[in-house]
Amino acid sequence: MKRFPALAAAACLTLTACGGGSSSSDGGNGEADPSAILRYTTSGGVTSFDPHKTVASSDYILLNYVYDRLVHQDVDGQPVPGLAESWEFGEDSKSLTFKLRSGVSFEDGTPFDAEAVKANLERALEPDSITAPLLAVVDSVEVVDPSTVTLKLNSPGAHLVLTLSDLSGMMVSPQAFATPDAAAALATDSNGIGRFTLAEADPGAHYVFEASENYWDAEALKVGGMDVTVIVDPQTNLNGISSDQADCALVSPAMIAPAEAIPNAVTKARTVLTQTVLYFNQTKSELGDPLVRKAINLALDRDAILEAAQEGKGAASTGLFPDDYFVPNDSVADLLTQDQQAAKDLLAQAGLADGFSFTTVTLTIPQFVTTAEIVKAQLAEIGIDMEIKALPPADLGVNFLKGTGDAVITAWTGRADPSMLLSSYFDADAPQNVSRTEVDGFDEALQAANSTDDVAERGEALAEVQRLVLEQGAVAPLTFNAVGAVCSERVTGYEPPLVGISEFRGVGING
């Protein structure tokens, strides 16, 4: 239950996500103090505590503290049991059955069972839900018995497992959303099953979470609570660790080196799924020609971008996913390896041997402005003049979708399942597909990828979708981000997850 602080009790982008079952220890030999409060400083707050009706997918970053999902992820982004103990696909991947965890209940005491799952998934499918497009393959939800629920699908849905490890699979108490003012109430107060309950919130600035009693996964809960402060300035974030005002702080590429210099603190960051891309509006300027877009992809030296814009932290893109991910990048290597002569030849084939100019919008954040400047310089070498227009984070996406700029340099945050990313930007009907165009064969290839739940097979099938997209030059992937946290030496068990959002499952503080 959340309460707003009284007047006298006022509280004091580019982000990453969660890891499920990490438990490695690095913080000394003491025992974790179960009553300790983990003080974490990060860069973004919660716009709504309603996982299905929020408008910001980044809300997941804090919502995972108070809402467990049917499926969780391990630090490498693979599915592990959450509120569902197991799952199984039916014939042709056209149904998906979950066996649910028993003996758990929502924070208001409502038992968690198949009826609750059905009610949640149906709510997540409502037209005004941010999660509805992600669950489009779900035709109906059937209760088999109190601990078994089956999703009937209209097309193969192997992607649903990881999709349900995100906002879509968060379980809200059915009692909470059955009330007339549920939308307003849940926007500011959580009511789910999770490691923590929300005790206090100063929206956008400060959140206090208390540990749940008798949480089903004791290994995942080793502290008595979390105190999360949202701080705009990344250096201030680090200062909190230096002066022992915080136990852990978010680090992004530019902050990794300064974080590593802090005495008595451990920095752990890894290359995550979040990436910087040059994404084209194919309906404008010469960028409508796939030859031109392919030429741009070949003109770019991504290692140089990584060094200059991210201080070498992260990885240069060799595809839409990092090299150690289950989707292989081999088939697209020749499309993204710098070859200026080939790029010039393609421009000549497109009738643009003398070059052309276009405008790219980007964020008013140093990392992105630097990236844009380097891309501009590299494109100038093949005769393309790229004008840069920087916009504040709140305005960039909306303005680009409304037609500002011919292309955008932005961050695509890590998604639980690759199909979520591919559908969001390359499906003709996706609101974020600014061009409203679709690569030939995209739907069929994606459906094929969602027809198997074998990880290796699925990886190969998704690689084929990726090849289709990049052969058309629908996007120029640039760099993958490196994200993690710097924590006091007393903190144990922190491992940065591949998806990029730190859940702090299993993290403790030595007494």
Place this chain on the structure above:
Amino acid sequence: MSTSAVGSRTRSMLGRRLVALVPLMAIVSLATFSLVLLIPGDPAHRIAGEGATEAQIEAVRTDLGLDRPAYEQFASFLGNLVQGDLGTSYTFRTPVWDMIVARLPITISLTLVAMAVALLIGIPTGVLAARRAGRWEDRVVTVGSTLGLATPNFVLGLLLTLIIGVKLQWLPATGYVELSEGFWPWLEHLILPGFALGVVAAAEIARQLRASLADVLRQDYVRTAVAKGLLPGAVVWKHGLKNAMMPVVTVVGIQTGYLLGGTAVVETIFGIQGLGDFAVRAVMAGDLPAIQGMVVFAVTITVLASLLVDLTYGYLNPRGESQ
């Protein structure tokens, strides 16, 4: 002039100023409302999210009344404002007034400490410079105050937090704790930001006080007091300071507004979630009701501070007030 007549004039002045506040706030509200209309982008689309469909965007537009003509939206905003309703934050779905009230004690605390720093440094150094006018002490104060005025508070804040907070760890580099957790924990978190914020005001107070007090100390009645055998300290504090304080009061009033503005930078550097930090977040998020609410609130505070200064003039110089 009798005491009752002065009191009557004060009440009259107070009434006029409060009445004048109404059209002033209307103008400020209109200006703020007009400015936010000029912010590029579609607020309904921003609120609905980048992944929203056209239908969802339209639903948001209708829900928030953004499909109405601008004058209707303004009338609605003004009507709500009169009732103390600053609207609901687009970003956090929370009443703007509640968010301001939650952060107000933090910024008041910071402003109080900053003003205490300003007065504790500014008044003694100003008095010292005035009493030792033309000597080396005066020149040191002049150079120091010039340096104080010339140093941006974000530069000073960064230096303080990195040297005293991070390197030496004498005081907390970030954060804020409530007064209810103890006076010292509360104060120790505010010393560095308060200093960063208050130094400019201290320098301004020192300069103004030095000028006015040096002038007062040259007056005949002061020479008379000295000739009567009063100690120099008593002459300054009893006869000089009260008559030299008017410019200082003016500076304090003006600096209240500056301090509110300065908290935006200082609170960001020190990781303090006060009103300045709130304003920064509102602008970054393009949260129109939050921006509007914050501007209206800040203007109200500034106007009230100005009113308080005028009332203080009346106390310090009843003749001047009555004239």
